[in-house]
Amino acid sequence: MTTLSNPGDTDILLVIDVQNDFCPGGSLAVPDGDSIVPGINALAARFAHVVLTQDWHPAGHSSFASAHAGAAPFSTTAMPYGEQILWPDHCVIGTRGAAFHAGLEIPHAEMVLRKGFRPAIDSYSAFYENDRTTPTGLAGYLRERGFTRVFGTGLALDVCVRYSLEDARRLGFDAVLVEDLARPIDTHGSLAAAMQAFAASGVTLVRAAA
Numbered sequence: 001m002t003t004l005s006n007p008g009d010t011d012i013l014l015v016i017d018v019q020n021d022f023c024p025g026g027s028l029a030v031p032d033g034d035s036i037v038p039g040i041n042a043l044a045a046r047f048a049h050v051v052l053t054q055d056w057h058p059a060g061h062s063s064f065a066s067a068h069a070g071a072a073p074f075s076t077t078a079m080p081y082g083e084q085i086l087w088p089d090h091c092v093i094g095t096r097g098a099a100f101h102a103g104l105e106i107p108h109a110e111m112v113l114r115k116g117f118r119p120a121i122d123s124y125s126a127f128y129e130n131d132r133t134t135p136t137g138l139a140g141y142l143r144e145r146g147f148t149r150v151f152g153t154g155l156a157l158d159v160c161v162r163y164s165l166e167d168a169r170r171l172g173f174d175a176v177l178v179e180d181l182a183r184p185i186d187t188h189g190s191l192a193a194a195m196q197a198f199a200a201s202g203v204t205l206v207r208a209a210a
């Protein structure tokens with residue numbers, strides 16, 4: 001297994017959705033989600049360039065099971081843009097659950113990208129909403145800044161980290177999963193699917209710790 005060597009000027013670290021609701025005690029807690037926070041801080045200190053993403057939903061968002069009569073959390077429904085997993089209410093704009101984990105310390109992060117703010121569409125990827133065509137603007141930002149390689153960390157490995165890295169590849173960036181600094185939800189076989197998707201799309205894997 002490869003250990004991450006020193007990042008360069010055209011590398012950027014993406015820290016995906018390290019928010020209270022995805023950590024133990026949160027409404028969509030990822031098992032062990034908070035355990036990666038110290039490692040992400042340490043890794044971020046080695047990168048000159050870091051972008052944070054923040055899942056950021058209006059109350060009553062269409063990805064919430066509570067917005068669909070009779071639907072249970074983690075069931076699926078057909079949306080105009082395809083199948084959508086219905087989640088417990090999470091990361092509602094302005095709530096404590098939507099705030100970054102208090103232990104996250106990356107003062108030099110250059111941008112915070114919010115996603116999932118359109119009521120009718122979910123957004124897993126940092127690059128596209130779940131219709132896979134509505135852009136967030138991140139690709140343009142990265143290109144204009146001259147970044148060519150994206151390293152992915154955070155939550156959840158098999159949802160937002162997965163789609164962000166797959167889309168990075170689709171858009172022509174090199175993409176690397178820092179596998180010891182991401183944790184999965186693992187619902188509907190999503191962890192196995194994510195690992196297959198990484199291999200199929202050319203996302204490579206490294207470890208931050210030796």
Ligand code: VGL
Nearest residue numbers: 017055087155156159160
């Ligand atoms: C996420 C489910 C719903 C994530 C966001 O950050 O991985 N997962 N919204």
Ligand code: ZN
Nearest residue numbers: 055090091116
């Ligand atoms: Zn969400």
